[in-house]
Amino acid sequence: MTFEDLKLTRQFLNAIEDWGFEQPTEIQIKAIPPIRSGQDLIGIAQTGTGKTAAFLLPILHLLKYAQGTQPRCLILVPTKELVMQIVSHAEHLSKYTDLRVIGLYGGIGPKAQAQEMEKGKDIIVATPGRFMEIYFKGVIDCKKIKHLVLDEADRMMDMGFMHQLRKIFEIIPNKRQNLLFSATFPERVEHLAEEFLLWPTRVEVSPQATPVETVEQFLYRVPNFRTKIDLLVHLLETDESMERVIVFTRTKDYAENISKYLDRKELGEVRVIHSNKGQNSRINAMADFRAGDVRILVSTDVSARGIDIPEVSHVINFSIPRDSFDYVHRIGRTGRAFRAGTAISFADHTESYYIRKIEDVTKQLIPVLELPESLFIHPTPKSEKQDQAREIDKQKHREDPNYKGAFHEKKYKLKGEKKVSRSTSNRKQNK
Numbered sequence: 001m002t003f004e005d006l007k008l009t010r011q012f013l014n015a016i017e018d019w020g021f022e023q024p025t026e027i028q029i030k031a032i033p034p035i036r037s038g039q040d041l042i043g044i045a046q047t048g049t050g051k052t053a054a055f056l057l058p059i060l061h062l063l064k065y066a067q068g069t070q071p072r073c074l075i076l077v078p079t080k081e082l083v084m085q086i087v088s089h090a091e092h093l094s095k096y097t098d099l100r101v102i103g104l105y106g107g108i109g110p111k112a113q114a115q116e117m118e119k120g121k122d123i124i125v126a127t128p129g130r131f132m133e134i135y136f137k138g139v140i141d142c143k144k145i146k147h148l149v150l151d152e153a154d155r156m157m158d159m160g161f162m163h164q165l166r167k168i169f170e171i172i173p174n175k176r177q178n179l180l181f182s183a184t185f186p187e188r189v190e191h192l193a194e195e196f197l198l199w200p201t202r203v204e205v206s207p208q209a210t211p212v213e214t215v216e217q218f219l220y221r222v223p224n225f226r227t228k229i230d231l232l233v234h235l236l237e238t239d240e241s242m243e244r245v246i247v248f249t250r251t252k253d254y255a256e257n258i259s260k261y262l263d264r265k266e267l268g269e270v271r272v273i274h275s276n277k278g279q280n281s282r283i284n285a286m287a288d289f290r291a292g293d294v295r296i297l298v299s300t301d302v303s304a305r306g307i308d309i310p311e312v313s314h315v316i317n318f319s320i321p322r323d324s325f326d327y328v329h330r331i332g333r334t335g336r337a338f339r340a341g342t343a344i345s346f347a348d349h350t351e352s353y354y355i356r357k358i359e360d361v362t363k364q365l366i367p368v369l370e371l372p373e374s375l376f377i378h379p380t381p382k383s384e385k386q387d388q389a390r391e392i393d394k395q396k397h398r399e400d401p402n403y404k405g406a407f408h409e410k411k412y413k414l415k416g417e418k419k420v421s422r423s424t425s426n427r428k429q430n431k
Contacts, residue, residue: 001023001024001029002022002023002024003016003021003023003024006024006028006029006032006033006057007036008032008057008061009061009064011094011096011097012057012060012061012093012094012096014096015092015093015094015095015096016057016093018092018095019092019093021053024050025049025050025053025054026045026049026205027043027045027049027050027051027054027203027205028050028053028054028057030203030205031043031054031055031058031203032054032057032058033058034201034203035054035055035058035059035177035179036058036061036062038062038177039177039200039201040177040178040179040197040198040199040200040201041178041179041180041200041201041202041203042180042181042185042193042197042200042201042202042203043055043179043180043181043182043203043204044181044182044183044184044185044202044203044204044205045181045183045203045204045205046183046205046328046332049205051151051181051183052085052086052089052151053089053093054181055075055149055151055179055181056086056089056090056093057093059073059123059147059149060090060093060094060097060099062147063099063122063123063147064097064099065097065098065099066097066098066099066100066120066122067122068120068144069118069119069120069121069141070120070141070142070143070144070145071121071122071123071124071140071141071142071144071145072122072123072144072145072146072147073122073123073124073145073146073147073148073149074123074124074126074131074142074145074147074148074149074168074172075123075124075125075126075148075149075151076126076127076128076131076148076149076150076151076156076165076168077125077126077127077151077152077156078127078152078155078156078159078161079105079127079152079155080103080105080106080107080127081282081286082151082152083103083104083105083125083126083127084103084105084283084286086103086125086151087101087102087103087125090123090125099122099123100119100120100121100122100123101121101122101123101125102116102117102121102123102124102125103125103126104117104124104125104126104127104130104131104134105126105127105130106127106129106130107278107282110130110133110134110137113130113134114134114137114139117134117139117140118139124140128156128161128164128165128168129161129164131168132164132167132168135171142171142172142173143173145172145173145176146173146175146176146177147176147177147179148172148176148177148178148179148196149179149180149181150165150178150179150180150181150192151181151182152181152182152183153180153181153182153189153192153193154182154183154184154185154186154188154189154325155182155329157186157188157189157192158323162192165192165196169196178196178197178198178200180192180193180197180200183325183328183329183332184325184328185204186325213335214335214339214340214341215315215331215332215334215335215340215341215342215343216340216341216342216343217331217342217343217344217345217364217366217367218342218343218344218345218366218367218368218369219344219345219347219355219366219367219368219369220344220345220346220347220368220369220371221347221348221349221352221368221371222346222347222348222371223348223349223377223378223380224348224378224379224380224381224384225384226378226381227375227376227377227378228318228346228348229258229261230375230376230378231346231371231372231375232247232258232262232316232318232346233261233262233265233267234372234374234375235316235344236262236265236267236268236296237267238372241313241314241342242295242313242314243295243311243313244289244292244294244295244309244311244312244313244314245295245296245297245312245313245314245315245316246296246297246298246299246312246314246315246316246333246334247262247296247297247298247299247316247318248299248300248301248315248316248317248318248319248321248330249298249299249300249318249319250300250301250319250320250321250322251300251319252274252275252276252300254318254319255272255273255274255298255299255300256272256274258272258298258318259271259272259296259298262296262298267295267296268294268295268296269288269293269294269295269296270294270295270296270297270298271285271288271289271294271296271297271298272285272297272298272299273285273286273297273298273299273300274299274300275300285297289309290309292311301321301326301329301330309333310339311339312333312334312341313334313341313342314334314341314342314343314344315330315331315333315334315341315342315343315344316343316344316345316346317330317331317343317344317345317346318346319346319351320345320346320347320351320354320355320358321354322354324354324357324358324360324361324362325361327345327358327362328361328362330343331343345366348388349388350388350391350392350395353392353395
């Protein structure tokens with residue numbers, strides 16, 4: 001099937017052709033016709049399969065051209081990175097029309113965004129919090145909104161947006177088209193869908209939480225942080241196919257330390273993004289990475305769903321995410337738009353627990369690779385061993401709430417020994 005078979009008008013076909021896309025993806029083939037006909041829809045598809053264009057193209061087709069000053073479509077997403085990504089897509093796809101798009105997100109002052117809204121917009125792409133902030137300034141008239149899209153709905157539930165979403169549902173017209181898109185469909189999202197969708201068409205192009213087929217996955221079992229760092233450097237030095245790499249870490253401190261270390265090693269340009277980085281810093285880092293001026297982007301999960309760069313060759317999970325669905329979203333940053341990609345995970349013995357959870361969710365076993373012979377295995381420092389022991393205790397307690405933990409048993413044993421020694425010394429004194 002071609003995009004012409006989906007009965008899109010010539011303006012959008014020309015924009016698609018300019019962008020270099022020749023054939024629609026499966027989610028686009030299944031979602032565009034019912035959306036064009038005005039149906040409510042739930043779309044479940046792996047990340048990187050063209051979900052954004054699957055709802056943008058039919059909505060742009062329905063809106064046709066700029067009209068009045070009041071917005072007619074509202075797209076809600078969980079992060080500002082996703083706002084910017086969708087705005088960019090909408091601008092590309094509507095380049096041969098006069099449709100007006102605005103992104104509303106935090107990190108910058110609301111005044112400029114409010115002033116821009118007063119000029120008149122057809123489509124608002126926003127995070128829920130910033131949308132409500134601008135709305136309360138009295139510059140958004142919601143009466144004409146006919147299309148509501150929730151993208152990455154599962155992430156919005158994880159980030160606690162339900163309260164804000166309900167407020168937004170109250171201020172926009174009840175008579176509207178509702179679209180919900182997500183890579184996963186957990187129970188919380190199902191309840192959300194039941195609350196605001198009316199007899200929706202459900203489109204699922206793959207089982208939930210299934211990684212993209214074009215992504216090869218591998219796993220290294222690595223004992224500690226220092227050895228992980230050396231393995232990362234080894235791979236970047238020896239593997240020429242690592243042209244554009246995203247390194248995901250679990251914490252901001254890890255991200256900062258890793259980026260500084262890699263920068264000192266001079267393995268190519270390095271940038272880091274996390275929630276403590278300023279808005280301009282993050283935008284510039286993403287722009288440089290997209291342009292190919294940066295080889296390595298180190299990131300926390302804050303940006304896992306806002307990176308849409310087809311040329312990403314590798315994703316490195318320096319630390320394993322605690323949520324299995326976050327793993328799917330991370331590795332979905334590569335293998336996009338039918339390209340091949342590689343995802344490599346580093347797991348110490350405490351992270352094997354999360355690897356098993358990921359394999360259960362994805363229904364796939366991740367092949368384990370042998371560590372390079374030349375790699376020096378550093379001894380694990382005492383402090384890191386203690387952290388690992390605490391993490392294993394947490395895992396065991398999660399599986400068995402009655403489990404008291406090795407630290408608890410050790411502490412109890414020591415208390416008992418102290419009591420015995422004290423009573424022994426008392427007897428000696430009495431004698």
